[in-house]
Amino acid sequence: MACLFLLCLLVRAALCVDEGSVAEEPSVFLQTALKAHDRSQKTSSRNIEVECDPDAITIQLRGTRNFNGMIYPKGLSTNSSCMMQYSKGISDSLVYKLPLRSCNTMSTDVRGGVEYFNTVIIEPHRKVVTSRGKGFHIRCKYHTLHNHTYAFEARAVDKAERPDVHMRIYVGNSEKQVVAENVKIGDPLTLSVGIEPNSMYGIRVTNCVVRDGFNWGAQPLVNNEGCPIDKEIMPGFEYSDGTSKATSTFLAHKFPYTKSVYYQCHVRLCHKPSGGCDDVPPTCDGLRPDRRDRGRMPRSLSRSIRDVEEIKAIEIGDKSTEVFSGLYVNEPSDVERETSHAF
Incomplete structure (x- = not known):
């Protein structure tokens, strides 16, 4: 598993790619006040870029003109508003937004802030789940007000x-x-x-x-x-x-x-x-x-x-x-x- 981290003063984004398997689903959610910041921070790995926004995690995939499939959080592949389907040839890049307050996005208290995380599946088929799908562990760390972490x-x-x-x-x-x-x-x-x-x-x-x-x-x-x-x-x-x-x-x-x-x-x-x-x-x-x-x-x-x-x-x-x-x-x-x- 390869991981790329970017640490800055206000927010940290991390992207971990697991080629073979998808990790267990996270198990706790605590919504925390985010410290105001002028711009979100980004990190990228291969053809994937993660941007930490105040209310969502934005994932951008490049080189996707031939991608004909779906993107969804682990466990939400069917009958879910969190699943998005994409057609071949529409664009050379795709954008998928992962809300902080839903779609199985969870978080945990960490030193100086809170870290939101989720597992996103990129499946190169529009209808069925295949062995070609890959799991991406997405993480965004936000620093909280007063350097304390509270659930509010x-x-x-x-x-x-x-x-x-x-x-x-x-x-x-x-x-x-x-x-x-x-x-x-x-x-x-x-x-x-x-x-x-x-x-x-x-x-x-x-x-x-x-x-x-x-x-x-x-x-x-x-x-x-x-x-x-x-x-x-x-x-x-x-x-x-x-x-x-x-x-x-x-x-x-x-x-x-x-x-x-x-x-x-x-x-x-x-x-x-x-x-x-x-x-x-x-x-x-x-x-x-x-x-x-x-x-x-x-x-x-x-x-x-x-x-x-x-x-x-x-x-x-x-x-x-x-x-x-x-x-x-x-x-x-x-x-x-x-x-x-x-x-």
């Missing part, structure tokens, strides 16, 4: 004072902090979202959804108030460490046509000293007592409270953060199915 994509203002938000999916409970990689349907998992415990900020987790990575299917999990939509799939979050950590334990699930699943939630910081975290966790089975009491307040007092809340929102700014994480969920084998149904 920040969309907040006031970055100097904003705590870093992280999201992880653990096997079982989060006490042992074993990151879930390859699991089976029904395995217990814990989705953990949090910041470093502090006296200033807490968090409120809302708008969670699980996606298939193809834009084919999505299942809402938590609504805009932070309440669970279907408790059988994922129950509500439990908050701890002074509302700086939220966890939800659930059983692994997947979409029927893919084993990769991606979870996405929105996290908003709340300001503890001003009472902004008093409604965390939310009451999901009825009105909160403070909301019922507010209706009985004098109009002047209610207006004063509303004014304070508006000022508080201005002071804190929009600290909404999108967190993104994923893993592989496998179906039990036929033998395991029979065993589980035996009496």
Whole structure:
């Protein structure tokens, strides 16, 4: 196997070509905030060039005028929007874009940043998979903000004072902090979202959804108030460490046509000293007592409270953060199915 690496200040691209076999599929996904950079970096090997962009890995193949085949991530050769077919004689070069957030692209935390990787198959036939197909191990390393690696994509203002938000999916409970990689349907998992415990900020987790990575299917999990939509799939979050950590334990699930699943939630910081975290966790089975009491307040007092809340929102700014994480969920084998149904 021959590998070519290019290391620079902001991003690194690596291309490893395996002529004979394709490596095992990567097993964990953590979306991380990328440090802003003026241009993407490139590396090339033979007739293949890899370019690391903020939201995708661009692969360019040269000398392809006679190429009549398809390009796809390993495991996604059929019924996949990630598979592209190419016809002979169209161009002397081909471009294939591999998104960072789908198509089995996975990532891992590395020193000073995060590395995204995937295995791309270049098959010189448009319909069937043959022994002539070759696997290319594509890697792009991005340096993260503040030289730390966290599983989030920040969309907040006031970055100097904003705590870093992280999201992880653990096997079982989060006490042992074993990151879930390859699991089976029904395995217990814990989705953990949090910041470093502090006296200033807490968090409120809302708008969670699980996606298939193809834009084919999505299942809402938590609504805009932070309440669970279907408790059988994922129950509500439990908050701890002074509302700086939220966890939800659930059983692994997947979409029927893919084993990769991606979870996405929105996290908003709340300001503890001003009472902004008093409604965390939310009451999901009825009105909160403070909301019922507010209706009985004098109009002047209610207006004063509303004014304070508006000022508080201005002071804190929009600290909404999108967190993104994923893993592989496998179906039990036929033998395991029979065993589980035996009496």
